[in-house]
Ligand SMILES: Nc1ncnc2c1ncn2[C@@H]1O[C@H](COP(=O)(O)OP(=O)(O)OP(=O)(O)O)[C@@H](O)[C@H]1O
């Protein structure tokens with residue numbers, strides 16, 4: 001199927017102040033396109049969690065959002081350390097976030113579970129030492 | 141109650157009110173950001189003691205009506221500037237999270 005629209009963002013790995021900007025921008029774009037509030041909320045929260053994970057755990061990465069006829073697809077790609085045990089990472093409460101990150105309010109181990117909960121499908125491809133690719137879809 | 145009406149209460153101070161007419165519907169209390177993202181509902185007043193810059197993005201994406209910083213927690217000026225730029229309301233209160241929630245509950 002043809003992509004109707006595509007947004008691409010480079011997510012900076014060492015700038016916490018701007019972390020989340022890509023997601024906030026996607027939210028704005030989807031609102032301008034006239035999507036309903038709940039769809040926008042689901043897409044932008046799922047993307048934010050993934051974006052923050054790339055900043056905290058992977059030193060940054062790349063985010064792409066495709067607006068299609070039947071869904072909005074979010075693809076997050078990084079060249080970080082990868083996730084050794086995806087099943088464990090997906091559990092609520094599991095986190096390897098260091099203390100300085102926890103003091104900012106991150107590290108509850110709820111990000112990946114939120115991404116799954118707010119989207120209709122989510123796949124994680126990850127290789128230790130190479131990186132991680134997460135694909136999420138919210139059906140329209 | 142609107143965000144402006146909440147800010148007008150004794151012991152409350154408006155730090156950023158770019159969307160002062162937003163109506164508050166319900167309350168969420170929490171400091172762990174992913175927990176808030178997962179559980180807070182749109183139009184909630186989000187009561188927290190977390191004041192770093194990331195609360196602005198969380199409030200925007202979770203679509204809460206406002207952030208209420210309890211117990212007189214004060215954010216840095218750049219957080220207030222960012223909130224104004226992104227249309228996020230921030231109110232500071234001398235009350236505890238519990239007391240703010242009770243006040244909101246009485247007025248709903
Ligand atoms: N892109 C990534 N690259 C490498 N590891 C990751 C990545 N995303 C997640 N992880 C790993 O999976 C764990 C769980 O991620 P999750 O988002 O659920 O929690 P968290 O980021 O630690 O805390 P929270 O999201 O609640 O602030 C992380 O602690 C980290 O070990």
Ligand SMILES: [Mg+2]
Nearest residue numbers: 049053111112
């Ligand atoms: Mg996370």
